[in-house]
Amino acid sequence: MKTVYDKEEYTDKKNFLKNILNLVFMKIRAIDAIKFTEQYCEEKTCEWKYDEEFCFYDTECDEAYQLEVGDLDENKHNYCPFCGGKIVLNKPINNNIMKTDLENAINVLTDSLAEDSDYYHGWLANIAMAMYDEFKEAGISHPQLHELCNKGAKRFLDYLINL
Numbered sequence: 291m292k293t294v295y296d297k298e299e300y301t302d303k304k305n306f307l308k309n310i311l312n313l314v315f316m317k318i319r320a321i322d323a324i325k326f327t328e329q330y331c332e333e334k335t336c337e338w339k340y341d342e343e344f345c346f347y348d349t350e351c352d353e354a355y356q357l358e359v360g361d362l363d364e365n366k367h368n369y370c371p372f373c374g375g376k377i378v379l380n381k382p383i384n385n386n387i388m389k390t391d392l393e394n395a396i397n398v399l400t401d402s403l404a405e406d407s408d409y410y411h412g413w414l415a416n417i418a419m420a421m422y423d424e425f426k427e428a429g430i431s432h433p434q435l436h437e438l439c440n441k442g443a444k445r446f447l448d449y450l451i452n453l
C-alpha cells in the first residue's frame with residue numbers, strides 16, 4: 291500500500307478521469323447533434339406546387355424547378371435542392387380552372403344579355419341611371435342627358451356581348 295504521494299500516478303488518474311469526462315461530454319454533444327438533426331429533418335419541409343400550365347414546380351422557397359421527364363417520385367426527388375427541406379407536393383396550380391370559370395361566367399352573362407331582352411333592358415336601365423345620377427349630382431345637365439346615358443349603357447352592353 292502506497293502511502294507516499296505519487297505524482298505520476300495522480301496525474302495518470304487525473305488524465306484518465308479527464309478523458310472519461312470528455313468522452314461523456316462528447317457523447318452528450320453527439321446525442322444532441324443527432325436530436326437536432328432529426329428535429330431539423332422532421333420539421334423542415336418545402337411545399338411544391340406543380341404549375342400545369344407552364345409545367346414546372348413552384349417551390350415554397352420561391353424557386354422554380356422543371357423536370358425533363360417523369361414526376362418527382364420517378365426522379366427520386368425527396369428533398370428540395372434549393373433549401374434542403376423535404377418536398378411536400380401540394381395540389382397543382384391550375385390557372386386554367388380559374389380562367390375557365392371566369393370565361394364561363396362571362397359567357398353565361400353575355401348569352402343571357404343577348405337572348406333575353408328583359409334582362410338586357412334591366413342592365414341597360416341600371417347602367418344608364420347610374421350615369422344619369424352621377425351627372426345630375428355633379429350639376430351637369432343636358433337636354434339629351436337621359437338619351438345619352440341610355441346610348442352609353444347600350445354601347446357598353448353591346449361591346450360586352452360581342453367581346
Ligand SMILES: [Zn+2]
Nearest residue numbers: 336351370373
Ligand atoms: Zn425549397
